[in-house]
Amino acid sequence: MVRLAVDIGGTFTDTVLANGLGQILATSKTPTTSDNPTCGALEGAQRVLEDSGNDWSQIGSFIHGTTLATNALIERRGATTATVTTEGFRDILEIGYERRYSQYDINLVKPDLIVPRARSFTIRGRIAASGKVLRPLDEAATDRLVREISESGATAVAICLMHSYANPSHELRLRELLLAARPDLVISLSHEVSPEAREFDRLCTTISNAYIQPLMASYLSGFQKSFGHEGLACPILMMTASGGMTTLETAARLPIRLVESGPAGGAILAARIASEHGEKDVLSFDMGGTTAKLCLIDDGCPQTARKFEIGRAERFIPGSGMPVRIPVIEMIEIGAGGGSISQVDRLGRIRVGPESAGSDPGPAAFGKGGTEPTVTDADVALGLIEPSRFAEGRLKIDTQAAETALVTGVGKALGLPAAEAAYGISEIVDENMAAAGRMHAVVSGKDLAARVMIAFGGNGPLHATRVARRARVNRILVPKDPGVGSAVGFLHAPVSFETVRSRYSLLDRLDLCDLNALFDDMIHEAENVVRAGAPHDDLTSRRQAFMRYQGQGHEIEISLPDRALEARDIPDLRHAFETEYSRQFSRVVPGMSIEILNWALTVTSNAPAAGQNPCCSERHRARTGERRRILCDVSGVWRDADVFDRESLNPGDCLNGPALIVEPQTTTFVSADFHAHLDGGGNIWLTRVPEGTA
Known part of the structure; x- marks a missing residue:
């Protein structure tokens, strides 16, 4: 049996088909049909089945993620x-x-x-x-x-x-x-x-x-019926914001848990890649057609949160949006994608996003009626996109339309030709994304400089080196099939469900019988949800308590034993809390009572085990072929860049920037201050060259 994953984004719908061993059989990137997203999903699914020689009856697992819930709330x-x-x-x-x-x-x-x-x-x-x-x-x-x-x-x-x-x-x-x-x-x-x-x-x-419940219930019902008519027999599982999967029935009842489900798949992919390569500190960078998402990953686990905000009035100011309290992979998301629209404000400054041209009409370069300059139009004018191979060659790129939009929308106001207007747009959008990453790291108390960036999404590899330079990141990994990275991540996610209950108590006065009965109810609820999506898997559970000193307003998350609590556990819980409190605040408060407000339980099925990336110690110069004229992002002058087809590169191949590594759904841009090599697993590693040695 094969496994199908579909990620519906604001601009493109990504589809991935894999076999039972996790090997990718076929991928597809199709424009999102905004009027009826199911149509674009069906087109992508039919395409990967046809390319791989499979049919609907052979699909044994189907995972779906969508931005519909997020967009409905934001819009x-x-x-x-x-x-x-x-x-x-x-x-x-x-x-x-x-x-x-x-x-x-x-x-x-x-x-x-x-x-x-x-x-x-x-x-x-x-x-x-x-x-x-x-x-x-x-x-x-x-x-x-x-x-x-x-x-x-x-x-x-x-x-x-x-x-x-x-x-x-x-x-x-x-x-x-x-x-x-x-x-x-x-x-x-x-x-x-x-x-x-x-x-x-x-x-x-x-x-x-x-x-969003009426909208999502109608959408999910129609989605299931449409794929059922095609011959799909297996249940459809939905990706959730916490990085797990749940059933359609649970998703229709609790659609708020689908918010940010697509980006969560990308974080799962980055975490898995980090584990395969033994990288502990990672920055996940996912740039699509509508937004860019950045997530911190430590020791193979994405940073998580129990709360986030929707539709902030001020992008980086907490409290300026609508709070939502659900388990979620914590990331920062900004309106910076290939379709983000550029304009000149009344102060003569170039501004990019958050408005997006979407998939219809899309960027002017798509030739579908778009007239406003976008990030993709800028990349086309800079020579960074090969028109004949964009989007698997199924979408014709109109270079002249892109340049006209750049001059009309930005160039005329600033007295710039198309190329310089494109260069300005690129500088602004890359700085916006790097600033978001720096802000996210500072808020989390983390440093970006020592991290490896894992770049994916339709535009992630194209902008990775430009963003990394500004964020002081020196190493970048571009995995295989990066253009559909979030959908690939879906295939590595477990079926899971998290439930939280508020039951206030002082630690020293804990009613253990009452608490263990509470956990029994929570286990029953969570297992019923997970068993519906993973009826035969072994299940694991994780218990947590949210503790604080009496009178404080915020809690610290402390892990509990995965069993009924006993009186002998109380001293250990106090020690665990004080250890974590001291780590975060450099001290403990002696003589203070500890109270617990919330209790959490997560039940999870077995996720596919992470493999070991094949080792390749050899390094040899990649064979050069065609060249392309680009506007260099380091020097700001036009120069020739080598163009490589990713399929023709072999493990151990090395190359210096500026260069373009082209594949069906994206392009990796190797800036002049970076060099690249392929490891044993076919991943592209980009390493920044120390200043003065390029």
């Missing part, structure tokens, strides 16, 4: 949503964190939290933090609530009642009553979406889930 294309909170808490969204994200900005733009106050409703009833019912749910008020929801025009409802994570009975009963009166409503419950304390984050996450 605000979801359902009209209302909220229902406990009486007295109508203004949770208005109050937020009770602070301004930029204290002295008099023109501060508050984040758009989707639901205005006019669609925020309440109902009487109250549950304590312990789970005790203090006041019963006012079921008689349901008729009034239904009327208010109907009059507001809402078709989706986010229910977030106080302390429902401790006792969900009121939320469950309210959903039952609302659906009895309005069966057409789509309802998300906070205890199912994000069963954690902190009502603002929990409400925002539930709103986001309800907002």
Whole structure:
């Protein structure tokens, strides 16, 4: 049986077909059909099956990732949503964190939290933090609530009642009553979406889930039916933001977990490659047609987080977006891709993105009606893209249209010819991406200089050396099939599900019987989800506690034994917390009580084992062939660059920049201050030449 992976991006849809041993049989990059993304996915799947000589009946595993959920939230294309909170808490969204994200900005733009106050409703009833019912749910008020929801025009409802994570009975009963009166409503419950304390984050996450749930449920149902009609018999698994996979049913119920699912696949690929090569400190660089994503990987594991923000008003300022509390691979993503549109602002500065030309009409060079200058148009004008081989040769590149767009959109305003306008665009977009990487590293307390960059995506290898130079990264690895890297990463991901529960307790007063019963419930829930996608695999689990000194506002993640806790574990937990606290803050606080707010459990199937990259100690000069005129990014002058076909290169081949290594779905640009060689596994290594020796 073969395995199929489909990653639908904003500009291109990537498709990969592999055999049971993980060997890539065929790949494809097709333009994303924005009106109906399933059409582009079907085209890609049919193409790889035809190229490999397989048919639909031979597909035993299908993994899918999509940007649809992310784009719907960013572009605000979801359902009209209302909220229902406990009486007295109508203004949770208005109050937020009770602070301004930029204290002295008099023109501060508050984040758009989707639901205005006019669609925020309440109902009487109250549950304590312990789970005790203090006041019963006012079921008689349901008729009034239904009327208010109907009059507001809402078709989706986010229910977030106080302390429902401790006792969900009121939320469950309210959903039952609302659906009895309005069966057409789509309802998300906070205890199912994000069963954690902190009502603002929990409400925002539930709103986001309800907002995209109708769209994603319809899309996933149509996607499954379309592929079923073609003859697909195996279940479709969805990539999640945490780097695991889940079933279509779970994805339709909790679509918020699909946000950033495509980039997560890229991080999984980079982590696997890092493990294969024994590289501990890695920077993953994924540049596609719409965005660029950077992720830090330490000891073979991508950096993770329990919270991120959607649609920030200020790109690098926390608090300027809508908080979402789900398990996620932590990365920084900016609007810098091949389709990012360039313009000159009123101060005469070149600006690139975040607006994108997408796949239709796309960059002017695509010849599909686009007229605004993009990053891809700049790369074409700089000579870095071979027109006849772009996108597997299926998409004709119009060099003249690209140059015209550059002159019209940027050149005229600054008095520059097409090539110099393209050079300016390239400098700006590469600095934007490097600045994002530097910012991400500083926030994480990490250093980029000692890291290896793993570059992939349709534009990643093309811009890798230019970004690395600015980020002070000296070594770059470009894996095989980099143009469809995220889709390749899907094939290495396990089926997994993470669940979190809030159960407050002081460490010294921990009720172990109650806690172990809580973990038993969590294991049952998570295993049911994972077994649906991996019915025969052995499963592993990981338990964590989120601990802090009493009175603090933020927790530290501490690993727990993968078994029922016993009294003898308490001293070990205290020691583990103080060790981690000391590592992060250089000291412990003596005499302070330790409290635990949240408990987490992750159940995972077996991921394909990472192999060992074949060794190749030989080095020999690669045979040169054709040459191409490019505008050198180091000297700023036109010069000849060697052009190599990646398929013709052999392990041990070395070459100096400037050079272009061309393959069907991308091009690796070797800048003049880098040299390249192929290792035993066919990966391209780019190493920066020390200044003065190039």
